[in-house]
Amino acid sequence: MKNIVSKKVQIMQPSGIRVFFDLVLGMRDVISLGVGEPDFVTPWQIREAGIYSLEEGFTSYTSNKGLYKLRLGVRRHLKDKYALEYCPDEEILITVGVSEGVDLAMRAIINPGDKIIVPLPSYVSYGPVVELAGGVPVYIDTSGSGFKLTPELLRKNIDSRTKAVVLNYPVNPTGVSYRRRELEDINKILLNKGVFCITDEVYGDLTYDFNHTAFPTLPGARKNTVYLNGFSKSFAMTGWRVGFACGPKEIIAAMTKIHQYTIMCVPITGQMAAAEALASGRKSVEQMKREYNRRRLFMVEELNSLGLKCSCPQGAFYIFPSIKNSGLSSMEFSRRLLKEQKVAVVPGTAFGPCGEGYIRISYASSFDNLKEALARIRKFLEKRG
């Protein structure tokens, strides 16, 4: 069968982490700090809207761009939250989560050989999606600058073939985020060098220490940016698979073209539920955020006291502590922690080679679970001496 599979897919990096993931999935009674989704279920009024839409018989296609009322909801939401205006007719597209948005954006802009900058460590899909679209990912190691993309790093990596940069903040896996001033510096370089921006801000609502800045709100950025967001993390709606893309109408039109041939439209039940989320879900988001924030502060303090050094992440629900003191590689540390104490974490290398020496800990888990996991990690470290 090997010859049937396209060369492009054959050479795609098989995720080395898969073996470790399978190990976790095969074990029982594991406390997992390796989950990349909220531990809350979707707030009831949102689930209820989905159920109600089914009862009412909303089971058809929607327009390719998505339900108009949902696009209107997105428009209002961005206007209220960031004073950012997009036209629901031409500048907003409802996507199957941010994942589809990333794929569409890449395919809409990449010509063969175009370079796309991907700061590492990062969420796993950007690079492979760039490759599938015929582009060349240019990875930037940010481990030397507190896991942040600095203007110097960015400038150094731009050349005449650079088409775009992918930003994702707050960052999965590090929880790092950027203040407005830092983003302004990045934006200036992009505008100056004619490099486009694809910004994945799915964790934007979960920013704790300062206000989140939506990239298109920066001076001149709106026409140079595709803004991607979704309902998964803020509203605890991962399984519904609903996201949205906003940008200049030419780009959204191009993305819609691909979307209409490949996806047609996002499932209507999810769109109905998402519309309700925007209409009435803000309070639930704030409640969940407060809860995450308490866990964040608690975990950072505890991990540091265990000797797993970490700076305090500003967003998402991840902490990225260093395990270099253990003398083990990220993978080995994670494997042993799983085997010996039944605690699952994700090795930092899952998010790029520069994640070596780190693990990703998700605090999207109940407080009791977090405490138990910490106790087990303590035992693990004590045994190692």
Next chain:
Amino acid sequence: MDEILEILEKDGRASAEDIAKMLRKDAGEVKKAIKKYEKEGAILKYKAVINRDLIRDEDFEVRALIEVNIVPQKDLGFDKIAERIYSFPEVTSCYLISGTYDLLVVVAGKNLHTVSNFVAEKLSCLEHVRGTATHFLLKKYKEDGVILKHKSENNKRIAISY
């Protein structure tokens, strides 16, 4: 509401040290604040929420919601007669309500008889009580924001994901 109270309302066993870490405060300060709340009566007590469906036989207990119509007393209104009612140990909750009845009283007893006896022999014969309507509780679904169903955690999420 103060976040300390918000945390304690969800988990009465949260220690001052843990709360301090969660809120990035000094543990001594948190302890002091909790003491103050306790002293003022803002925090009245700490207790477990028990799912009685899982406790069998000897602890079997029936509960009834009893609507009580009363004649308010001059100068004292409803408060005095309410006090006479809620002081009975059988009464677990007591509310003044608007509508056809004046008080909503929750009564717990070993069985139907003990509860009915309480209503017939104690409650109804009180001087200012004009009438009662007793509703026996058949099933409890949710109490004080807690859904009374044991749910094992995390079984719906896959154990590891990006």
